[in-house]
Amino acid sequence: MIKNKKRLMFFKMISLSLLRRRSRMIVALLAIVVGATVLAGLVTIYYDVPRQMSESMRSYGANMIFTPDGTDSLTDEMIERALSYIPARDLDGYTPYRYENTTINKNPVTFAGVDFDGVKKTAPYWNVDGAYPTRDGEVLIGANVAKTFNLGVGDKTVAVSSIEITEDVDESLIPDYEIIEIDGVKSADHELPIKVVGIIQTGSSEEDYVYLSYSDVEYLTAKHRGYDLVEVSVNSTGGLESYTTSISNGVEGLRAKLIKHVAASESAVLTKLTSLIFIVTAVVLLLTMICVATTMTAVIAERRKEIGLRKALGASNLSVVGEFLGEGLLLGGVGGILGSVLGYVFAEIVSKNVFGGSITFLWWLIPVTIIASVAVTGIACLIPIRSAVDVDPALVLKGE
Amino acid sequence: MFFRMIKGTFIHQWKKMLMIALTVALGTSIATAMLNVMLDVGDKINAELKTYGANINVVSKSAAIVSSLYETDEATDAYLQENVTGELLTIFWANNILDFAPFLDGQVKLDGTDQKVTGTWFHYHLSFRKKGSDYIRDTGINNLRDWWEIVDGERYDEQADFYKDAGDLFAMVGENVAEKKNLKAGDEITLTGKTTEVVKVVGVFSSGDNEDDVIYLPLSTAQRLTGKADLIQSISVSALTSPEDETSQKVAKNPELARPEDYELWYCTAYVSSICHQIQEAIPTSSASAIRRVADSEGDILNKTELLMTLITVLSLIGSALAISNLVTSSVMERSQELGLMKAIGAKNVRIAGLVLTEILLVALVGAVSGYFIGFGFAQIIGHTVFGASIDMKGMVAFLVAVLIFAVTLIGSLPAIRNILRLRPSEVLHGR
Numbered sequence: 001m002i003k004n005k006k007r008l009m010f011f012k013m014i015s016l017s018l019l020r021r022r023s024r025m026i027v028a029l030l031a032i033v034v035g036a037t038v039l040a041g042l043v044t045i046y047y048d049v050p051r052q053m054s055e056s057m058r059s060y061g062a063n064m065i066f067t068p069d070g071t072d073s074l075t076d077e078m079i080e081r082a083l084s085y086i087p088a089r090d091l092d093g094y095t096p097y098r099y100e101n102t103t104i105n106k107n108p109v110t111f112a113g114v115d116f117d118g119v120k121k122t123a124p125y126w127n128v129d130g131a132y133p134t135r136d137g138e139v140l141i142g143a144n145v146a147k148t149f150n151l152g153v154g155d156k157t158v159a160v161s162s163i164e165i166t167e168d169v170d171e172s173l174i175p176d177y178e179i180i181e182i183d184g185v186k187s188a189d190h191e192l193p194i195k196v197v198g199i200i201q202t203g204s205s206e207e208d209y210v211y212l213s214y215s216d217v218e219y220l221t222a223k224h225r226g227y228d229l230v231e232v233s234v235n236s237t238g239g240l241e242s243y244t245t246s247i248s249n250g251v252e253g254l255r256a257k258l259i260k261h262v263a264a265s266e267s268a269v270l271t272k273l274t275s276l277i278f279i280v281t282a283v284v285l286l287l288t289m290i291c292v293a294t295t296m297t298a299v300i301a302e303r304r305k306e307i308g309l310r311k312a313l314g315a316s317n318l319s320v321v322g323e324f325l326g327e328g329l330l331l332g333g334v335g336g337i338l339g340s341v342l343g344y345v346f347a348e349i350v351s352k353n354v355f356g357g358s359i360t361f362l363w364w365l366i367p368v369t370i371i372a373s374v375a376v377t378g379i380a381c382l383i384p385i386r387s388a389v390d391v392d393p394a395l396v397l398k399g400e
Numbered sequence: 401m402f403f404r405m406i407k408g409t410f411i412h413q414w415k416k417m418l419m420i421a422l423t424v425a426l427g428t429s430i431a432t433a434m435l436n437v438m439l440d441v442g443d444k445i446n447a448e449l450k451t452y453g454a455n456i457n458v459v460s461k462s463a464a465i466v467s468s469l470y471e472t473d474e475a476t477d478a479y480l481q482e483n484v485t486g487e488l489l490t491i492f493w494a495n496n497i498l499d500f501a502p503f504l505d506g507q508v509k510l511d512g513t514d515q516k517v518t519g520t521w522f523h524y525h526l527s528f529r530k531k532g533s534d535y536i537r538d539t540g541i542n543n544l545r546d547w548w549e550i551v552d553g554e555r556y557d558e559q560a561d562f563y564k565d566a567g568d569l570f571a572m573v574g575e576n577v578a579e580k581k582n583l584k585a586g587d588e589i590t591l592t593g594k595t596t597e598v599v600k601v602v603g604v605f606s607s608g609d610n611e612d613d614v615i616y617l618p619l620s621t622a623q624r625l626t627g628k629a630d631l632i633q634s635i636s637v638s639a640l641t642s643p644e645d646e647t648s649q650k651v652a653k654n655p656e657l658a659r660p661e662d663y664e665l666w667y668c669t670a671y672v673s674s675i676c677h678q679i680q681e682a683i684p685t686s687s688a689s690a691i692r693r694v695a696d697s698e699g700d701i702l703n704k705t706e707l708l709m710t711l712i713t714v715l716s717l718i719g720s721a722l723a724i725s726n727l728v729t730s731s732v733m734e735r736s737q738e739l740g741l742m743k744a745i746g747a748k749n750v751r752i753a754g755l756v757l758t759e760i761l762l763v764a765l766v767g768a769v770s771g772y773f774i775g776f777g778f779a780q781i782i783g784h785t786v787f788g789a790s791i792d793m794k795g796m797v798a799f800l801v802a803v804l805i806f807a808v809t810l811i812g813s814l815p816a817i818r819n820i821l822r823l824r825p826s827e828v829l830h831g832r
Contacts, residue, residue, distance in 0.1 A: 030726055031726050034718070034719045037715075038716065041715060042715070053701075056700060057701065059696065059697040060693060060694075060697045065608070065609075125696050125697060126692075202691070203457055203689045203690050203691040203692045204457070204692075204693065259608045259609055260547040260549060260606070260607055261545075261546075264546075264547040265448075265449065268448060269445065269448050269449060269701065272445070272787065273705060275785065276437075276782070279782050279786060280434070280437065280709075280712060283782065284434070284712075284719070287427075288430070288716075288719050288723070294419050294423045294426075295423070295726050297419065298730050298731055350708065350711045350712070353707060
């Protein structure tokens, strides 16, 4: 009963003290909230930014390729098996390419069969004047091809492929073409009317190709065949090498390679950025914590007189320390809670503005923030209280 | 008297004053370090991004149209003269050009099969003389192909003592070629084109793209093999650039039609498009274009990093501003008794406010100056641990921080001073 009463009195004293000295306590609380906000905000950013940056690095496009190893081409089944080695959430996209030589106006051009949805992921840097093809017969052409053949968006032409009739030709695809036989070699000129819907500018070799759908390439060449190359875009903060080795060993006839200049630079920039944010977080946190501590110290130090009065009334050192500490810890707790909310809000604002996405909520950061602010406040209170209780009450009250 | 009172405060309350100075110093150091890092991070990340390789490709004007579609095309106007390469060093943004190298491709026979070879500079000492001034630069693909992994042997380096005197009969072989032909460093191979050259394999590299199928030769060797003396096909340029914005894209499309002030601004900013434009001015027979994959992504990443650092800086600035004004408020408030006494013996409000402000600002000045140097230290620690290079200290930051600290200290003292002016001496002295 007595114990209960004592406890009640303790809380009453703390809360009344906080209420009565409102303005000063607001000052102290503000300091703690700022500290906790910086802690929660920066740590959230530190944990989430490498992931988000890695995603925006994907604007460089593919960082891994699959090529046939000892086989003629890659089948869908092989590609699927290889991709199963990469966790689904890290796989940003992939595009198989099938290259074929054909002609336009009797001039040789390389045609590439692609999946245009995949290309948007693995080659986001393509600058397409016009639109991506949506139906059969529509093609994208490289800027160099456009200049050479004087083709613009909306123009129509005919691609001609000279097919040598061998066993792997699917003759159902060339039902009514004239088959010419010279020296025992049978061949046919197979035509595909194409419509240019877009022109690609990239500043590199893509400008020399014509891109069209797989079914068009199949029709043009009258051959069922796999793919020559697969471009893969993988989100990663490291560990790309291990994927390539396990894929090359695990899937027979397929070889995975890193596009070194993309992969190497990505990891270099990511490492730098991560360590930059880490050290900035550490420095800012350290300084902010010291700031919080000095403010708390100042707030407590001015109450020496009160401490003296309590002691003169017969309070033990321990109870004085306990009471002031209780006050500080309460403030620390409240500040920590407010700070973790504000910190999350800050991190979310950063994430929205910089990366246009949401930030991952780190639930464990809430207790960490609260504990850290309670600890910092506690330590900051303890120092001035200790020196205050050691003083003779008479001296303090006299104002010396 | 005024100064004696101030002196008195510093002597009797040195602990409190020290506390304020310390907090101001900490706040200043955060502001200084963060602002400096923020302003410099663009340059630093930009340099880091250069490992992605060249971002500008220069070819002959007619080659841009003919392209590699006709590999049989022998017209010389599809090529550039080798000696125009030095013109790159004469453009307005020459200092932003980090590395460049010319290339000349050709098909030769190796053991009876076709083999693609590329002639280039590995580590070349270029000296170029124009209008009486000398331009000198060490450049080549040893920097541009930073990502090449040397599987066997070493990188060829025409500047190295051993190779300097040994002529140009050396080669770097792509991994796939080496595998197919079973080559390793030290082997000699015979290449047959317009001439026949016996070259020694210096190293085998792995690049992960189609360069693995190519043999790289010194430019002069490739020129003899292809019979194209003093000619090159393209120049790869790696330049530090600023991210493009809407205006720059508009001007870049049609520089002649842009408003003069827009043109001026565009020309004098290191946009990839303006550097391309200047290269074409310097080499009239050339066509320079941005390699979009590199140029676009670089701009994107740079913008994001800078924005990120700006937001973090804003947070830490707000944090340190609040911490300083907080402490100033609380330290002025606790002196109500002393100030009440002054009022009681007849001091005017203005004089008291002046006294308190002078004291606080003096302390803040001491704190800010020491804080600036601490912040300088922190910025350099960040620069060296993260980028291995020092952070440029900008004079603007010192000015900005000074204004900021002054304002924050002043604002922090305002509520406290207002409080003091409202004090009734009798109440204060009575201890309420």
